[in-house]
Amino acid sequence: MTGGERELRTGTNMPAIGGYNQAVVLDAVRRASEGLSRVELAERTGLSAQTIGNVTRRLLEAGLVEETGKVVNGRGKPRTILQLRPQGSFAVGVHIDPAVITYVVLDLRGGVVAHSRTRTPSASRPGDVVDLMARSIRHLIDDSGVDRSKVLGVGIASPGPIDAESGTVLDPPMLPRWQDVPLRAALSEATGLPVLLEKDVTAAAVAELWFATGSSRANFAFVYYGTGFGTGLVIGREAIRGASSNAGDAGHITVDPDGIVCRCGRTGCIGDLITPRSLVTQAVEAGVLARPAVDPDDPFDMTTITRAFYELAESAGSGDPAAISILHAAGRHLARALVVIVNLLDLDEIVFGGPFWEEIGDALLEVIPYAVESSPALIPKHALTFVRSSIGEDVAAVGAACLVLDYAFSPRPSAMLISV
Numbered sequence: 537m538t539g540g541e542r543e544l545r546t547g548t549n550m551p552a553i554g555g556y557n558q559a560v561v562l563d564a565v566r567r568a569s570e571g572l573s574r575v576e577l578a579e580r581t582g583l584s585a586q587t588i589g590n591v592t593r594r595l596l597e598a599g600l601v602e603e604t605g606k607v608v609n610g611r612g613k614p615r616t617i618l619q620l621r622p623q624g625s626f627a628v629g630v631h632i633d634p635a636v637i638t639y640v641v642l643d644l645r646g647g648v649v650a651h652s653r654t655r656t657p658s659a660s661r662p663g664d665v666v667d668l669m670a671r672s673i674r675h676l677i678d679d680s681g682v683d684r685s686k687v688l689g690v691g692i693a694s695p696g697p698i699d700a701e702s703g704t705v706l707d708p709p710m711l712p713r714w715q716d717v718p719l720r721a722a723l724s725e726a727t728g729l730p731v732l733l734e735k736d737v738t739a740a741a742v743a744e745l746w747f748a749t750g751s752s753r754a755n756f757a758f759v760y761y762g763t764g765f766g767t768g769l770v771i772g773r774e775a776i777r778g779a780s781s782n783a784g785d786a787g788h789i790t791v792d793p794d795g796i797v798c799r800c801g802r803t804g805c806i807g808d809l810i811t812p813r814s815l816v817t818q819a820v821e822a823g824v825l826a827r828p829a830v831d832p833d834d835p836f837d838m839t840t841i842t843r844a845f846y847e848l849a850e851s852a853g854s855g856d857p858a859a860i861s862i863l864h865a866a867g868r869h870l871a872r873a874l875v876v877i878v879n880l881l882d883l884d885e886i887v888f889g890g891p892f893w894e895e896i897g898d899a900l901l902e903v904i905p906y907a908v909e910s911s912p913a914l915i916p917k918h919a920l921t922f923v924r925s926s927i928g929e930d931v932a933a934v935g936a937a938c939l940v941l942d943y944a945f946s947p948r949p950s951a952m953l954i955s956v
């Protein structure tokens with residue numbers, strides 16, 4: 537960690553929430569959906585009654601918590617319950633997918649209060665996209681009725697690889713015109729708000745962590761299915777970022793030695809085999825789809841590919857055996873990669889989501905659990921759970937906004953890795 541902690545302490549970017557004790561108390565309040573009394577807060581945080589009194593007074597004054605009634609415990613005097621005040625602060629989340637850009641505004645509890653989506657302009661220069669994003673964020677905040685002064689910042693979920701230190705999007709394979717784009721600085725300048733940058737798959741995993749209940753989501757991979765494929769990894773309830781915040785790229789795991797040649801030069805890499813574009817190509821070859829008229833000036837014409845992909849999903853949904861067979865094969869390929877990932881990290885849960893998952897998820901999940909669990913290569917003997925994202929297709933945008941909230945009030949050091 538390089539100075540991130542010190543930056544958070546000074547509170548220059550997040551003026552409403554400063555200091556470690558406030559972060560500790562806010563985090564404890566956030567995790568107790570029924571709220572907590574000051575006595576309970578002291579017990580849970582290890583802080584003295586006097587410190588709790590001071591901190592909660594400041595949080596009440598800042599409008600971040602509210603008193604929501606009293607409970608009577610035994611013969612003691614009634615205790616006042618403190619809860620997060622959802623309207624106390626807000627965060628914006630933006631998710632850039634090569635096909636669509638999604639925007640959300642989250643309240644302090646993580647509730648989505650506004651949402652919008654635009655197509656990613658395919659032929660634009662990154663500068664134009666930044667201007668479009670800044671405009672869309674401004675409109676979304678205005679339309680949501682949220683007081684702009686209460687917006688803590690903007691989180692961006694971007695395809696990797698990224699340079700988290702400098703806030704730069706390097707050269708994502710699906711965004712050919714994006715090379716070394718200093719997105720964090722550009723968007724911060726265009727919006728006047730602090731900005732965090734995170735890899736899309738990690739943002740998605742962070743969102744799942746945020747909303748996890750009970751014992752779920754402790755050791756899992758988030759299988760992110762968008763224009764590309766990647767995984768967000770969580771071990772011991774901590775998102776795994778690695779040395780450069782680019783962990784989780786499982787795209788070059790070989791799953792079909794007879795498969796198509798990947799851009800890495802080898803054959804049958806999972807990332808290339810199951811993308812929407814690849815499934816569309818397979819469907820054309822199998823006679824399920826007519827060849828889509830891809831824009832000759834835009835080899836990454838995601839508008840056309842998306843339409844054809846929806847058509848394939850629809851054919852499978854209406855029982856076309858050839859379409860179903862393509863999706864089942866994709867499921868078995870994905871299962872092979874999942875076995876490697878589960879073995880490597882001893883995971884017990886796989887969460888599926890991303891902007892293109894909804895359309896084909898049912899078909900793939902008809903084959904994935906059995907294909908993983910019956911694999912002779914699977915090492916761990918414990919049960920595995922296969923679930924859909926509890927957040928849905930906005931998961932990466934929601935996760936990006938959660939990161940801003942985490943940065944503002946999580947006392948865990950890992951939440952401070954990305955400085956504004």
Ligand SMILES: [Zn+2]
Binds near residue numbers: 787798801
């Ligand atoms: Zn490859």
